[in-house]
Amino acid sequence: MALLSKKDANLIKDPLADNNPITIQVLGICSALAITAELKASVVMAISVLFVLGVGNVVISLLRNIIPAKIRIIVQLVVVAALVIIVDQVLKAFAYELSKTLSVFVGLIITNCIIMGRFEAFALGNGPWKSFLDGIGNALGYGVILVIVGFFRELLGSGTLFGMKVLGDPVTKTGLYSIGYENNGFMIIPPAALIVVGIIIWVQRSRNRALIEEA
């Protein structure tokens, strides 16, 4: 790729796999558990975080030389809060039903550890372009896991994907339901997300043994 130097490309690639914010750094678990019962909510959440983290990282990076070190957390919070409110208002205006499903969790993006973590660890010490790539990369890494978890939870728990009945209709007993299949109610409740994330972590680490932490 000529568009990005190799170093820059790694900023995006790393968080997607070997330095994933959820499965490796184990950050942002709270929202991953809470809103992944439906694929649609997962995707919207992923996009929201993508916006907040991408723009936020650039803003913090631009301000990095004029933020006094002592109050940097407060400045970071102000930036995230402003961005989250924009996202929240946009959702309320254009996707009201969805914003009700996501409820407080859009607001809680403010406290998502991934965002503060990237501000602290990367944006405060790097230029805007790199910070932008880093933000996009980490948000995508977060989003990928969210979408995977949402996919399995919605498919197994409700038999739907994006609300479409892909496995047949449980009421009129068509498709898979005609042979006695039933939705797995366990996948709807948040503990199931913990287990799905756990399985992703398990699969990832058994494919790449270098990722296993020393006990």
Add this chain to the structure above:
Amino acid sequence: MKEKLHQLKLKYQGKKMAPAFNALHTFLYMPNETTHSGAHVRAADDLKRTMNTVIMALVPCLLFGMFNAGYQHYSAINGFPESFSLFEHFLTWDNFWVGVTTVLPLVIVSYGVGLAIEFLFAVIKGHEVEEGYLVTGMLVPLIIPVDTPLWMLAIAVAFGVVIGKEVFGGTGMNILNPALTIRAFLFFAYPTWMSGDKVWVHEGVERAGTADAISGETVLGSLAQGSDYAYSLSDMFYGFIPGSVGETSTLLILLGALFLIFTKIASWRIMVSAVVGALAMGLIFNGIVDAGWLPEYSKFYTLMSFPYWQHLLVGGLAFGIVFMATDPVTGSQTNKGKWYYGFFIGFLSVMIRVFNPGYPEGVFLAILLMNVFAPTIDHYVVKGNIKKRLKRFKTATIYPKSSDEVDTLKTETA
């Protein structure tokens, strides 16, 4: 035969399938390995024998469950017999046949799926196949409703064995009782098949909504709804009531318990303290009702006024206490800890029964919860013991044995 197996073992040593072969080999015969150094204790009660003893204690429950499946099925259709006779109405071929066609598939699926996963993991990890599933596989069919669809059971068993046990490192390393993990999974994943008044009798679900509809509400289910039940105390004790396959007969569970205590497989401390805990909670509830603190229209009234000792006769409490709470891996290890552990299992089981109408039977949740707390209990018991002994050591005076030793002691401690 034995020699041939030994030869085969040598042939396959170090190969990928060796663990799978060894598992079958030692199941039938004692291995021919000899020890090479030092003294070794050889005892007959290795893990496999322990597991087989528990299974022997479970067999009466299983057989009873098979007959009961038929008895409940035909009684729900034709009505309960006027004057009950054991051989005429219960131990009949018809009843047994219903049991064979409904319970046996559950046993086969439970063992088939569970052992397949155990073998798979043993081959992948390259260690011996662990015996832990032998008991789990027998417990699982006994604690689920008779008509549980087999594919659901298969999924639940796969989940329970992999997530409940293998990810922690296999037999002996699990935090939660695998059989109860499987039941909990079924309960939360497919609640319509695990509770209600249709699932406890064979064909209850199929016939629902038709002219031939049958139902059999469990005693606890009736109590939770505040309605009457038609079972006498002796029915509850002998187990002629609807319920999960093998947990209805308190009598046979009691026999199993005595057998396990006699063979020193299960801890009597846990059993006794769990019974005490259940009675204590039941007494508290009865006391509240007797004192008139609870109005009669309260939804807890029927369950709370249920005589405290009868809690032990209905539902899975007795079965859970004897066969699940005493699991040596997931329970407390210290003797003092076992008292606390057991007590809270009984105490919480009855509490969940009464206070949570969504879970008419709370014993599996209570045991799983206490499984989680068992290491904490042990930790504090051990710490308490260290403290006590340190204190004793500090205040101890060391007496010399003879007058000669006084001088040596003085020089030593100086």
